[in-house]
Amino acid sequence: MTATVPPKAPTFLGLPTAPRGVGHLRGDQSFPDAARGALRDGQLRANLGHATSTIRGKRAKVVDELPDWAQLREAGRALKTATMARLDDHLEELERQVTARGGVVHWARDANEANEIVTRLVQATGTSEVVKVKSMATQEIGLNEALEAAGLDVFETDLAELIVQLGEDKPSHILVPAIHKNRAEIREIFARTIPGVDPDLTDDPRQLAMAARTHLRERFLRARVAVSGANFAVAETGTLTVVESEGNGRMCLTLPETLITVMGIEKVVPTWRDLEVFLQLLPRSSTGERMNPYTSTWAGVTPGDGPQEFHLVLLDNGRTAVLADEVGREALHCIRCSACLNVCPVYERAGGHSYGSVYPGPIGAVLSPMLTGVEDNASLPFASSLCGACYDVCPVAIDIPSILVHLRAEHVEAQERPTAEAVAFRGLAKVMSHPRLWHLAQRASRLGRLIARGRPTLPNALPPPVSGWTRSRDLPTPPKETFVESWVREHGS
Amino acid sequence: MKVALFATCLVDTLTPSVARATATLLQRLGHEVVVPPGQSCCGQMHVNTGYRREAVPIVANHVRAFAGAEAIVAPSGSCVASIHHQQAAVARRAGEHRLADEAEELAGRTYELSQFLVDVLGVTDVGAYYPHRVTYHPTCHSLRLLKVGDRPYQLLRAVRGLELVELPDAEQCCGFGGTFAVKNADTSTAMLTDKMANVLGTHAEVCTAGDASCLMHIGGGLSRLRAGTRTVHLAEILASTEEAVTPDQHTAPAVSA
Numbered sequence: 001m002t003a004t005v006p007p008k009a010p011t012f013l014g015l016p017t018a019p020r021g022v023g024h025l026r027g028d029q030s031f032p033d034a035a036r037g038a039l040r041d042g043q044l045r046a047n048l049g050h051a052t053s054t055i056r057g058k059r060a061k062v063v064d065e066l067p068d069w070a071q072l073r074e075a076g077r078a079l080k081t082a083t084m085a086r087l088d089d090h091l092e093e094l095e096r097q098v099t100a101r102g103g104v105v106h107w108a109r110d111a112n113e114a115n116e117i118v119t120r121l122v123q124a125t126g127t128s129e130v131v132k133v134k135s136m137a138t139q140e141i142g143l144n145e146a147l148e149a150a151g152l153d154v155f156e157t158d159l160a161e162l163i164v165q166l167g168e169d170k171p172s173h174i175l176v177p178a179i180h181k182n183r184a185e186i187r188e189i190f191a192r193t194i195p196g197v198d199p200d201l202t203d204d205p206r207q208l209a210m211a212a213r214t215h216l217r218e219r220f221l222r223a224r225v226a227v228s229g230a231n232f233a234v235a236e237t238g239t240l241t242v243v244e245s246e247g248n249g250r251m252c253l254t255l256p257e258t259l260i261t262v263m264g265i266e267k268v269v270p271t272w273r274d275l276e277v278f279l280q281l282l283p284r285s286s287t288g289e290r291m292n293p294y295t296s297t298w299a300g301v302t303p304g305d306g307p308q309e310f311h312l313v314l315l316d317n318g319r320t321a322v323l324a325d326e327v328g329r330e331a332l333h334c335i336r337c338s339a340c341l342n343v344c345p346v347y348e349r350a351g352g353h354s355y356g357s358v359y360p361g362p363i364g365a366v367l368s369p370m371l372t373g374v375e376d377n378a379s380l381p382f383a384s385s386l387c388g389a390c391y392d393v394c395p396v397a398i399d400i401p402s403i404l405v406h407l408r409a410e411h412v413e414a415q416e417r418p419t420a421e422a423v424a425f426r427g428l429a430k431v432m433s434h435p436r437l438w439h440l441a442q443r444a445s446r447l448g449r450l451i452a453r454g455r456p457t458l459p460n461a462l463p464p465p466v467s468g469w470t471r472s473r474d475l476p477t478p479p480k481e482t483f484v485e486s487w488v489r490e491h492g493s
Numbered sequence: 494m495k496v497a498l499f500a501t502c503l504v505d506t507l508t509p510s511v512a513r514a515t516a517t518l519l520q521r522l523g524h525e526v527v528v529p530p531g532q533s534c535c536g537q538m539h540v541n542t543g544y545r546r547e548a549v550p551i552v553a554n555h556v557r558a559f560a561g562a563e564a565i566v567a568p569s570g571s572c573v574a575s576i577h578h579q580q581a582a583v584a585r586r587a588g589e590h591r592l593a594d595e596a597e598e599l600a601g602r603t604y605e606l607s608q609f610l611v612d613v614l615g616v617t618d619v620g621a622y623y624p625h626r627v628t629y630h631p632t633c634h635s636l637r638l639l640k641v642g643d644r645p646y647q648l649l650r651a652v653r654g655l656e657l658v659e660l661p662d663a664e665q666c667c668g669f670g671g672t673f674a675v676k677n678a679d680t681s682t683a684m685l686t687d688k689m690a691n692v693l694g695t696h697a698e699v700c701t702a703g704d705a706s707c708l709m710h711i712g713g714g715l716s717r718l719r720a721g722t723r724t725v726h727l728a729e730i731l732a733s734t735e736e737a738v739t740p741d742q743h744t745a746p747a748v749s750a
Contacts (some may be wrong), residue, residue, distance in 0.1 A: 036679045345666045349683040383677060385670025386541060388637035405541055412543035425544045432502070433550035438533040442506050457716060468675035472682040473713030476507055483500045483509035487528040
């Protein structure tokens with residue numbers, strides 16, 4: 001049969017996406033393949049199940065105690081929408097204000113440019129060591145690898161990032177990069193990798209934290225350069241903000257002589273007042289706290305106080321391409337709280353590494369494919385049952401399920417040749433839009449009765465794609481008559 | 494009231510007893526039921542799998558089939574949610590503005606069964622009798638897109654003989670997700686396993702819900718495990734009375750036809 005090929009959209013080469021060969025936005029495996037392995041890891045399942053349900057509970061408790069959460073969430077959404085509509089103006093204002101306060105602003109088109117800029121800035125200081133504040137943007141662009149390739153030593157100072165770095169592992173969660181490790185596994189990593197660690201180290205959380213503290217303290221005190229990300233940047237005052245729990249960030253932001261901040265361009269907010277909304281939304285959504293322990297803000301350079309050299313690297317790396325997508329641009333509103341990860345039934349079972357990107361979970365399943373171009377992460381938009389739990393908890397009301405569905409269509413429409421699936425779906429669309437054909441097809445489905453040979457369910461072994469279902473679930477044997485058929489027989493049409 | 498019944502493609506083809514029960518129930522409540530023979534599918538499976546352009550003629554067929562209906566009722570939260578949230582949007586995106594307007598207008602008169610009973614007809618006690626231990630799974634689209642809230646519980650609590658037991662982690666997805674169940678079969682099965690563990694933990698004889706698709710998933714898993722708990726649609730429970738249990742209600746394994 002001839003499938004009707006829908007008219008092809010005119011080829012729009014589009015805005016540049018995040019380049020290949022650098023950074024951590026693409027995995028080596030498709031999501032279903034990566035998940036297959038992760039699902040068999042009982043320790044991972046136990047660790048994730050425990051951690052996500054704990055954070056879920058904490059978040060629900062502190063969100064429920066705010067009577068105006070819905071309005072706050074709507075304010076967050078509206079502020080982000082308005083900011084994105086004039087993103088260029090706000091960024092230029094931010095540049096003016098940071099510059100006026102003694103900072104230097106650098107514009108990085110992509111991961112390669114950002115890595116080059118930061119490497120050059122670090123090398124210019126003559127140091128060989130860098131301490132880092134936890135930052136998603138620098139994980140995204142693979143900054144650590146770039147600095148190490150230039151012969152520099154990089155030390156992550158966030159406890160969970162440190163665990164990941166020492167374990168030569170990859171982060172698996174936006175907020176808690178080592179969420180996939182339990183304390184026994186962390187003890188093992190510390191005992192093996194921290195020089196001079198107490199040989200009697202136990203898996204007591206306090207002992208583990210103290211071991212990390214001793215290890216890091218030395219590095220804070222001798223570091224001359226720190227690299228951070230930013231949670232927010234206020235355009236009108238040129239103020240950068242880092243929100244954290246441990247205080248390691250505060251050390252990095254205040255002790256070294258040079259501070260380099262790498263920030264995605266979507267992190268800008270127009271006014272100081274806007275922080276009122278986001279600093280309420282973020283901690284309750286991410287750690288389930290009313291307020292996070294440390295909120296650091298700084299603008300440019302203050303003589304005699306803190307770093308005397310400040311650089312702000314504004315990173316695009318595909319974000320302008322996301323902004324150009326009228327459905328998907330909402331993903332740029334994300335404030336990286338990870339509430340959507342913690343409620344996602346897919347994330348909870350498959351784990352963060354299955355997504356292949358530093359941005360896992362529901363937000364990652366929309367953000368990663370848009371940053372790289374959907375064909376480079378084509379399995380991610382399908383890695384969701386569209387249950388909608390992510391949308392419900394998102395503090396800025398990003399409609400993640402609708403973006404997932406949109407990206408699925410973008411993937412389907414990007415295919416040059418018709419796939420077997422496309423042929424089937426186009427055929428089925430034709431059938432379902434003509435009642436006569438539909439009734440014939442329903443009758444044809446009764447062939448299943450022959451295969452079932454009188455049993456109430458179809459055999460387990462059926463050809464793909466049905467096998468995907470029948471490997472673990474029974475399929476009912478089709479009935480002798482459809483409902484509409486029997487109704488028409490009884491009542492006439 | 495004259496009610497047009499949208500059986501949905503899945504129920505019509507695989508579990509006709511659910512549509513039959515819906516019709517029986519509405520008739521018992523004194524309403525006239527019509528079944529437009531031109532109906533097929535709402536288009537959700539196409540939209541959610543990425544075939545939004547191909548879904549447009551399916552939407553057009555749906556709108557044609559139900560044109561002029563006073564009220565449309567479907568025994569599926571998911572299909573009704575798609576009618577409310579997707580049909581007009583995909584038509585509009587394809588430039589079919591008239592179709593979009595018609596779909597939107599029709600959506601305004603389309604109800605999920607529990608919402609229709611409680612909000613439109615104003616009944617919670619439908620006179621049903623179902624002497625079984627039952628647990629209720631709130632399907633994701635009923636819960637989060639349609640926000641049916643406690644309506645199904647109100648209906649179930651009013652059923653004579655029915656012992657309603659709470660399902661732990663009820664709001665967690667069962668892992669169906671349409672083509673997700675096949676494209677990500679392993680993750681889907683992992684989600685299903687946890688759902689089944691919770692269902693079986695209640696020692697309920699029956700797991701019910703407002704969506705035949707999710708029930709086919711949960712029931713398909715329970716049946717594979719040879720578990721004694723079966724899945725029965727909310728409509729089938731509500732249609733049951735002392736005099737007449739639903740035509741297909743028998744204590745058979747989960748997904749038997």
